[in-house]
Amino acid sequence: MNLSRPVFIVSARRTPIGKYLGAFKDVPAVELGKVAARAALADAKATPDKVDLCVIGHARQAGCGPNPARQVSVGAGLPHEVPAYTVNQACASGMRSIALAAQEIELGRAHIALAGGMESMTRVPYMIEDARVPRRFGHGTLVDAMYRDGFLCPLCGQLMGRTAETLAEKYGIAREEQDAYAVETQQRCERARKRGAFRDEIVPFDVPAKGGSTRIEADEHPRDGVTAASMVKLEPVFKEGGTVHPGNASGITDGAAALVVASEEGLKRLGASPLARIEAHVTVGVDPAIMGIGPVGATRRLLEATGGKIDRFDRIEMNEAFAAQVLACDREMHLPRERLNVLGGAIALGHPIGCTGARVAVTLLHEMRRENLKRGLATLCVSGGLGIAMSFERQA
Numbered sequence: 001m002n003l004s005r006p007v008f009i010v011s012a013r014r015t016p017i018g019k020y021l022g023a024f025k026d027v028p029a030v031e032l033g034k035v036a037a038r039a040a041l042a043d044a045k046a047t048p049d050k051v052d053l054c055v056i057g058h059a060r061q062a063g064c065g066p067n068p069a070r071q072v073s074v075g076a077g078l079p080h081e082v083p084a085y086t087v088n089q090a091c092a093s094g095m096r097s098i099a100l101a102a103q104e105i106e107l108g109r110a111h112i113a114l115a116g117g118m119e120s121m122t123r124v125p126y127m128i129e130d131a132r133v134p135r136r137f138g139h140g141t142l143v144d145a146m147y148r149d150g151f152l153c154p155l156c157g158q159l160m161g162r163t164a165e166t167l168a169e170k171y172g173i174a175r176e177e178q179d180a181y182a183v184e185t186q187q188r189c190e191r192a193r194k195r196g197a198f199r200d201e202i203v204p205f206d207v208p209a210k211g212g213s214t215r216i217e218a219d220e221h222p223r224d225g226v227t228a229a230s231m232v233k234l235e236p237v238f239k240e241g242g243t244v245h246p247g248n249a250s251g252i253t254d255g256a257a258a259l260v261v262a263s264e265e266g267l268k269r270l271g272a273s274p275l276a277r278i279e280a281h282v283t284v285g286v287d288p289a290i291m292g293i294g295p296v297g298a299t300r301r302l303l304e305a306t307g308g309k310i311d312r313f314d315r316i317e318m319n320e321a322f323a324a325q326v327l328a329c330d331r332e333m334h335l336p337r338e339r340l341n342v343l344g345g346a347i348a349l350g351h352p353i354g355c356t357g358a359r360v361a362v363t364l365l366h367e368m369r370r371e372n373l374k375r376g377l378a379t380l381c382v383s384g385g386l387g388i389a390m391s392f393e394r395q396a
Contacts, residue, residue, distance in 0.1 A: 057093025189344025294387025
């Protein structure tokens with residue numbers, strides 16, 4: 001809810017978002033996290049001795065070693081004495097890390113914290129679950145950890161895309177409407193990229209290559225020239241005769257984002273001016289079978305705490321898990337579309353699960369600063385049936 005004492009975001013950076021099996025196919029999530037963390041710390045002029053805590057979201061941790069946040073913390077140059085922990089709240093992981101850092105600051109247990117999120121969906125491994133059981137003979141079965149730990153909800157027994165189909169049915173959202181939204185978000189993203197709107201938030205990543213390295217400076221997943229005609233060719237994936245397909249769903253991607261969070265005392269220690277103040281944050285639960293409606297409950301609860309209506313926000317970043325999901329939320333909240341995902345969203349940029357909650361905050365904060373705006377809202381639906389929302393305020 002509302003914070004008991006002021007907590008600020010000092011800096012916010014992210015890596016480019018790599019497409020599935022793309023430029024980051026050989027880069028572990030932790031390496032992405034380190035680069036984002038170093039950039040955020042440098043922007044805040046937060047020398048290692050000034051940081052009290054590191055909290056990093058990471059949703060697909062199989063094979064990444066114990067406590068990946070600790071690996072990021074040490075790899076980013078923070079002293080061994082700085083504690084670090086990893087957060088897994090599925091799609092909300094990156095935003096939850098910001099909220100937890102803020103709570104530690106509210107409690108007076110930290111003044112400066114590093115928060116963020118990271119994911120390499122490309123490198124999520126396959127598993128043989130029963131390999132430790134003595135096997136006399138016969139075949140073993142490979143299990144896709146990305147499918148098991150992400151795409152399939154064990155609470156409702158459905159793939160994430162099937163829950164989007166349920167929302168489309170419930171709210172009467174035709175495929176044509178979903179496709180129109182997806183085209184719009186791709187076109188917004190294309191315009192934003194061409195005018196350099198993401199330049200300040202992205203830190204380039206040097207991918208090791210034979211004889212040197214390859215510098216990645218831009219997101220890989222967005223497509224130029226997307227039209228309604230190109231969407232028509234795509235087949236539904238989750239239901240026979242359905243409406244959800246790869247073009248109106250978020251992309252499988254890799255990336256990391258990091259933010260420096262501080263108290264008023266922390267700002268003084270850094271000699272910094274904040275990007276914004278965290279106004280409030282809320283998490284709610286919903287039926288897992290319609291998990292995509294989560295932002296509605298979270299945003300309504302947040303507005304109860306802060307006062308006002310949805311139009312109090314100058315910009316809204318809502319993660320686009322699926323076009324149907326965003327449109328269902330729009331049916332409930334009547335979102336001001338001219339303020340919603342103005343630079344495009346996850347349908348264009350991609351949705352690296354553990355990173356996205358931090359990524360939407362990073363994008364929102366840079367847009368607010370660039371356009372000299374006062375209030376912004378970032379919100380996500382969460383697999384398993386949750387919604388999370390966080391609002392920011394700055395002196396415009």
